[in-house]
Amino acid sequence: xxxxxxxxxxxxxxxxxxxxxxxxxxxxxxxxxxxxxxxxxxxxxxxxxxxxxxxxxxxxxxxxxxxxxxxxxxxxxxxxxxxxxxxxxxxxxxxxxxxxxxxxxxxxxxxxxxxxxxxxxxxxxxxxxxxxxxxxxxxxxxxxxxxxxxxxxxxxxxxxxxxxxxxxxxxxxxxxxxxxxxxxxxxxxxxxxxxxxxxxxxxxxxxxxxxxxxxxxxxxxxxxxxxxxxxxxxxxxxxxxxxxxxxxxxxxxxxxxxxxxxxxxxxxxxxxxxxxxxxxxxxxxxxxxxxxxx
Amino acid sequence: xxxxxxxxxxxxxxxxxxxxxxxxxxxxxxxxxxxxxxxxxxxxxxxxxxxxxxxxxxxxxxxxxxxxxxxxxxxxxxxxxxxxxxxxxxxxxxxxxxxxxxxxxxxxxxxxxxxxxxxxxxxxxxxxxxxxxxxxxxxxxxxxxxxxxxxxxxxxxxxxxxxxxxxxxxxxxxxxxxxxxxxxxxxxxxxxxxxxxxxxxxxxxxxxxxxxxxxxxxxxxxxxxxxxxxxxxxxxxxxxxxxxxxxxxxxxxxxxxxxxxxxxxxx
Numbered sequence: 001x002x003x004x005x006x007x008x009x010x011x012x013x014x015x016x017x018x019x020x021x022x023x024x025x026x027x028x029x030x031x032x033x034x035x036x037x038x039x040x041x042x043x044x045x046x047x048x049x050x051x052x053x054x055x056x057x058x059x060x061x062x063x064x065x066x067x068x069x070x071x072x073x074x075x076x077x078x079x080x081x082x083x084x085x086x087x088x089x090x091x092x093x094x095x096x097x098x099x100x101x102x103x104x105x106x107x108x109x110x111x112x113x114x115x116x117x118x119x120x121x122x123x124x125x126x127x128x129x130x131x132x133x134x135x136x137x138x139x140x141x142x143x144x145x146x147x148x149x150x151x152x153x154x155x156x157x158x159x160x161x162x163x164x165x166x167x168x169x170x171x172x173x174x175x176x177x178x179x180x181x182x183x184x185x186x187x188x189x190x191x192x193x194x195x196x197x198x199x200x201x202x203x204x205x206x207x208x209x210x211x212x213x214x215x216x217x218x219x220x221x222x223x224x225x226x227x228x229x230x231x232x233x234x235x236x237x238x239x240x241x242x243x244x245x246x247x248x249x250x251x252x253x254x255x256x257x258x259x260x261x262x263x264x265x266x267x268x269x270x271x272x273x274x275x276x277x278x279x280x281x282x283x284x285x286x287x288x289x290x291x292x293x294x
Numbered sequence: 295x296x297x298x299x300x301x302x303x304x305x306x307x308x309x310x311x312x313x314x315x316x317x318x319x320x321x322x323x324x325x326x327x328x329x330x331x332x333x334x335x336x337x338x339x340x341x342x343x344x345x346x347x348x349x350x351x352x353x354x355x356x357x358x359x360x361x362x363x364x365x366x367x368x369x370x371x372x373x374x375x376x377x378x379x380x381x382x383x384x385x386x387x388x389x390x391x392x393x394x395x396x397x398x399x400x401x402x403x404x405x406x407x408x409x410x411x412x413x414x415x416x417x418x419x420x421x422x423x424x425x426x427x428x429x430x431x432x433x434x435x436x437x438x439x440x441x442x443x444x445x446x447x448x449x450x451x452x453x454x455x456x457x458x459x460x461x462x463x464x465x466x467x468x469x470x471x472x473x474x475x476x477x478x479x480x481x482x483x484x485x486x487x488x489x490x491x492x493x494x495x496x497x498x499x500x501x502x503x504x505x506x507x508x509x510x511x512x513x514x515x516x517x518x519x520x521x522x523x524x525x526x527x528x529x530x531x532x533x534x535x536x537x538x539x540x541x542x543x544x545x546x547x548x549x550x551x552x553x554x555x556x557x558x559x560x561x
C-alpha cells in the first residue's frame with residue numbers, strides 16, 4: 001500500500017499537484033464514507049426510538065428524543081431464538097454456497113481464460129453461464145419447488161446452498177476468468193518449464209495472483225446468498241429459514257414495524273461485517289503478491 | 295447444475311404457451327403474447343425497467359469506477375473504507391426498502407429536511423411516480439456502487455505499477471495514462487461488471503416491492519414485479535411466464551449486443 005502512494009511522487013510530477021490530488025481523494029473518501037454510513041446510522045437511531053418517535057425527525061439520541069432499548073430487548077428476549085436461528089442458517093447457507101460457487105467458478109474461469117473448447121467459442125460459453133441469471137426469480141421458483149419436493153429437500157439448508165451456488169456461480173466464473181486473463185501467461189510457462197502440472201500451476205501461481213478478485217468474488221457471492229429472499233421464502237418454512245425471511249417477517253397486520261426492521265437490519269449486517277474484516281487480510285496478501293509480478 | 299439451469303428454462307417456455315384456468319393448464323399458443331402486446335401494464339413495466347436499468351447501470355458504474363480510481367492512490371483510510379463500503383451489499387434489500395420509507399418520508403423525513411435546510415423545496419419522494427423511481431434508484435445505487443467499486447479496485451490493484459510509472463515518464467497527462475494504459479488493462483473486469491449490473495438491474499424487485507409497492511399506481515412496477523404479481527398473487531402462471539420469456543429475450547439480446555460492441559477481449 002505504501003509503495004503505491006509513493007508511486008506518483010517518484011515520477012517527477014510537481015509534489016504540490018500530487019498533494020492537492022491526495023487531499024481531493026481524502027475529501028472524496030470522507031464524503032463516500034458518510035454516504036455509506038448514513039442509512040446504518042439512521043437504522044441505529046430508529047432502533048432506539050419509541051414507535052411514536054419514528055416519523056418525528058430527530059438525529060441525536062438524548063438531545064432530541066428519549067432513546068429506549070425496549071425494541072432491542074423485545075427482539076432479543078422474545079424473538080432471539082428465531083433471529084439467531086435465522087442468522088445461523090444464513091451463515092451456513094452463505095458459506096456453503098460461496099465455497100461451492102467459488103470452487104466451480106475458479107475452475108471454470110481458469111478454463112475459459114486459458115483453454116479453447118471445440119465447437120464453442122469461449123465468449124459464448126461465458127454468455128451461457130451468464131444467462132443463468134436472465135430469468136426473473138419469480139419465474140424459476142416453481143420448477144425449483146418441484147425439484148426440492150421430488151428430492152425431499154424442502155426446508156433443508158442443502159437445497160438452499162445448491163440453489164444459491166447455482167445463482168452466484170456466474171459471478172464467480174466471469175470475475176475469475178478476468179482475473180486469470182490479467183495474469184501474464186509467461187509466469188505460468190516458467191512454472192511449467194520447472195515441471196509443474198496444470199493443477200499445480202493453478203494452485204501455486206495463478207490463484208495467489210488472482211487473490212484480490214477471488215476474495216472480492218467470494219464476498220459478492222456470499223452477499224447475494226445472504227440477501228436472497230424469494231427462494232428462501234418458498235423453499236423453507238421452519239428448520240432452514242434464513243435471516244432474510246426473518247427480516248421480512250417484520251411486516252404484520254399492524255403494518256411495517258420500522259423499529260424491528262432496523263434492529264434486524266443491523267443484526268443481519270453484523271456477521272458479514274465480521275467475516276469481511278477477517279478476509280480483509282487476504283485482500284492485502286493478494287496485493288503484495290501482485291506487486292512481485294511485472 | 296445443468297438440471298437447475300435447463301429445467302427452469304424449459305418449464306418457463308412451456309408455461310408461456312399455456313393458459314392457467316380452473317381445470318388446469320391448456321395449450322393456447324401465442325395468445326399470452328398477443329395479450330401482452332395489448333397490456334398497458336406490460337408497456338409501463340417495460341418503460342420503468344428500461345429507465346431503471348439505464349440510469350442504475352450508468353450511475354453505479356460511473357461512481358464506482360471514479361471512487362476506485364480516486365482511492366487507488368493509497369490515501370490513508372482507504373483500507374478502512376473498502377471494508378466499510380462492502381457493508382451496503384449485505385444490507386437486506388427488503389429491510390432497506392422499509393427503512394427507505396422513513397428516510398424518504400415526505401413530511402419531515404431526513405432527506406426532505408436536508409433539502410429544505412439547503413433552501414430547496416421538499417419533494418414528494420414516494421407520492422410522485424417519477425420521484426418514486428428516483429428513490430428506488432437512490433437505494434439501488436447506494437447498495438450496488440460498492441460492488442463496482444470492489445471489483446474495479448481489485449482490477450486496478452493488479453495493474454503492474456511499472457507500466458503506469460513508465461507511462462508517467464513519457465507523458466505528464468494523467469488523463470492519457472488513464473485512457474491509454476489503465477483502462478485497456480482493466481477492460482475485461484470493467485466489461486464484466488457492466489454486464490453483471492445490467493443483468494441484475496433488469497430483475498429489480500425487492501426495493502420497489504417494499505419501498506413503493508410498485509406505486510403510486512403502477513409507476514414503479516418493474517417487469518419482475520409484474521411476473522411476481524401475475525404468478526404468485528394472481529396465480530396466472532402462463533401469462534407470467536410469457537412476461538418472463540419476453541424479459542429473457544430482451545436481456546439475452548442486450549447481453550449479446552454488449553459482447554459484440556465491447557469486443558472480443560477473450561477470444
